[in-house]
Amino acid sequence: MVYEKLGEQVFGTTGKFVIFGATSLQNTGAMLSYLFIVKNELPSAIKFLMGEEETFSAWYVDGRVLVVIVTFGIILPLCLLKNLGYLGYTSGFSLSCMVFFLIVVIYKKFQIRCDVPELNLTNSAANSTNADMCMPKYVTFNSKTVYALPTIAFAFVCHPSVLPIYSELKE
Structure with a gap:
């Protein structure tokens, strides 16, 4: 049974379309x-693998171009x-x-020592002691925290794909 059929059995045709919309939104x-x-x-x-400097700019290291290449070269054929x-x-890979x-x-983690004496520190890091920097933090809020949201959102998106794949493989 797939989620749409479950939604249809519980809530009728409206439930089927609501579940379909929610699943589509989640996969998007x-x-x-x-x-x-x-x-x-x-x-x-790519810059690291090529050994180029940070200011190096070519079409194959432009994020916008890479998104188009990945979309039409990898994602579209898989779809x-x-x-x-x-x-x-691809799942195995x-x-x-x-x-x-x-x-x-x-x-x-075991190769890099925590008590590094000299680092290129910013102002916020300069106010921390070595003990503070060596202790793992469960949650960190700073200006780059928002960049973790896509990864966190994806972690909650993975599980709904198991049921449709199981249904297809069963047939």
Whole structure:
């Protein structure tokens, strides 16, 4: 059973359309979250891999161009697949990347010492002691906190796709 059928059984035709609209809005939010991350992070990653300086600017490190390339080169072909079974390969690749990043973060946590004597500190960081900087914080509110919202929103969007994929694979 998919969510639309459940909404139709509980609330009738109106429920079906409300569930369809909510699911569409949620999936659109997930896709926009991905594109937001691509636009902000992929240019920096390309510059780092090329060893170029921060002021380097070419068409292939422009976030707007990269969003268009990713949309029409990766996302659109995946959306046009007749069978969702092929998405298992991209899902496996995605899971491999997540495991790789997890291993790198754990490795770097033990490799980088906390008591670094000299850092290029800003004014807000200069007021902190070494003990403050070494203690993990559960929640941090600053001017860049809003950039985490797409990732947080995507975490809540992932689970509704499991039921439709299960239904298709069952058939």
